Amino acid sequence: MPDGVDDLCVGGLDWAGDGVVLLDYLKGRTAKESTTLNRRAVRLLEQWLQHSALSRRHAPRDYRDALWLRHVPGSVGGPWHKTPITTYTVRAWMAKHQVSGEDGKPLKIHESRIRATFQSLRDRRSWFGSTQATVDPNHTPRVEGDHYLTVTTPAQRDNVETIIESAQADLLRKSRPPLVLTDNQIADFAREFPDRVADMGLDDEAVSELVSGEGDVFVAACTDPFSGLHGPAGKPCPARPWVCALCPLAIFAPRHVPNLLRMKAFFSRQWRQTPAAQFMAVFGPYAQRVDEVLDVFRAHDAQLILRAADAVADTDDELPLLPEERTQ
Template sequence: MARDLADHEEVAALPPAAVLQFWLSSDYYTERYSRIILNGWRESGGHLHPSIVDHLDGRNVNQKPRQSNSLRPYSDQEWRQLVRSCTTTIAAARKTHRETLEAATQGQAPIASWLLDNGPASNRVIQENISGIWREGPRLTAIRSALYPDNDVVFAYTMLLALRSGIVSDGIKTLTVGNYTRTGPHTAMLRYYKGRTAEEALNLPRAAVRVLDQWLEHSRPLREHAGTLTESMWIYASQQEGIRTTSLNGHQRTRWANLHDLRADDGTPLTVDFRRIRATYHNRRDRSAWTGRATIDPNHSARIEGDHYLSHHTPAEQAALETVILDAQSDIRRKAEPPVIVTHDDAKQFAAEFPRLAQEAELNVDVIRRILTGEQDVFVAACASPLNSPYAPAGTLCPARPWVCLLCPLATFTPRHLTALLRLKEFFSRQAAQMTMQQFITVFGPYADRLDNDVLPKFDVRLIDAAGRLLATTPMTIEESQ
């Protein structure tokens, strides 16, 4: 900042233009630090130009760059490892928990009974209250871990819930028992918080409901001794620190991966990342209904559908389908053609300026004469072939509405049609006032656009004015003309 603004010897004399130019030529972090310096100068009593002060109180010129890299989902093999590590740990812990709890309630295991009544005490406290077990420290630890879940078991439950529901880690670790609401025998709703948003709610999949039901059953004995932590969802027993809540920190995730020897596809240690778990969950859910082939009925093979549904057409059916496709393509092409405007009542000049119309519509001199003399006039145009309309079968008189002529390739617009075209413009205005914008655009939009931008601008302004004066003396609505 001092180097770029060296031409100005005093901070108080800095012109706003120089400061703004410096910010525009720098990045977000340079601007941020320079703002800190200038704000410190101002807060310590230094003088700054009022415009610079306004800039300091406003938003930054440079916005902070957004660093968002999409997370790569776990592969199927990696995903199976994560699921297996959780399910095997939980299954073994639940089995020993049920056996120890049953022995404790029946009085068959004095140590387990004492722990069930008094809570997860340390080995030293247990030895002080039960005689004859001074050298049974490992056994005491095993009984306490079987009766009350330790941190590894809690981590297995939290990760399995993420695997089954796709909830982010900060939403899982702050859960309380009150956030979990059963809505049916196999359904439940979970309210949780995301760090970037407010509270969210999720109808849990059945597999996630089962995970939480198993955990609440597994942690019930520990919850009876948890005191103020009773409502916390994820609690565990620690020998040194008593009952605590899990944190899902990086050390736990690394320890878990090493404990279960989790490996990536390339053989390196697999990193347990709850963000990647969420990304993989949604990726797998999107692919869960995909069978690998585009079939109409999942009970059919691709070959069966190809033989019986895609290629089974008689020659007549094939010709009919091709005719429908050809007609649709021709209709689209006709609508894209510019309108035919005749501004002079001269047959020779008309034939010279518009050979395309004569060629495509197969017009001869007699037909051109009838067009120019008005023998084949409809309401807003002269029709080259009323019995060969694209909107009706051949040989049938065209049934189309007057405004449809604006997009018809058989229509020819001449100065004598200006009065009718202006009446049509008034009709569009009345319809626009009575309909919503969406309705008007859907029904009349293409025709109104063709009239305003392609047809009327081709005529001389004096002819349009004369037609407008004539229209004022002989008013008639489109509805009356029909």
């Protein structure tokens, strides 16, 4: 406590060997107490005694026993001081080192509350300094990021920013509703969907290819198979059939309903043979999008789904699968 720290004397240091110190102090609210300092505190104490040795030799006799002896020429009340810190000292140190809080303003130091605040923040109920822990609860998220997650080179910073941008783009793509065209909308595609056409950068030729089926992949029509969204730009997209369900370049038409049902059946077979957590991690988002697209078609023409279901044999031979992806 401040009343005990301010009045510490050199005579209150009881050295028990080279690395252990028993510190005696007077706590005003109770009585004389003592504590054993840890190794870091002992090392700090040794450094301070070495630093203040010169001042202690030249100080008046009444000041030499004070632990926090300091010599400040020109200060009010004389050059010799016994107290460890003052408000002026703290403000000067904070200004010199430009210490600020998370709000960007100078950090406020409450001297009498430092010890109590430290003890309350040292939450040891769920964290014990384990190397397996990723976040110390005694640090704010900003401190964790600045000291442990900040990249050190421009190349690393670019890589991190690229990862963040890609993740954000994926979230935006997954949040967009699927672009589904009914029979009546296909004829007036450019007129009914001018915003989507403009966003995708489609011209009349590209729209014609989509409507005619020239740009079809397995479950949708692709507006640009060479865009490089899932592979090298300028080369055919290498994405697996189900990936197209969440691709922003995909457009679903009634002619894709049979393959969508085949994909739905494939997901059902995978669900039966794959642990739930693994299925949701690999196929979950795509299975949900396929159901959304089929629900849109079902709302416009329920008979379309029934007619297409007759052509589904529920086998892996209906899909372009790799050997390791087969379920039978």
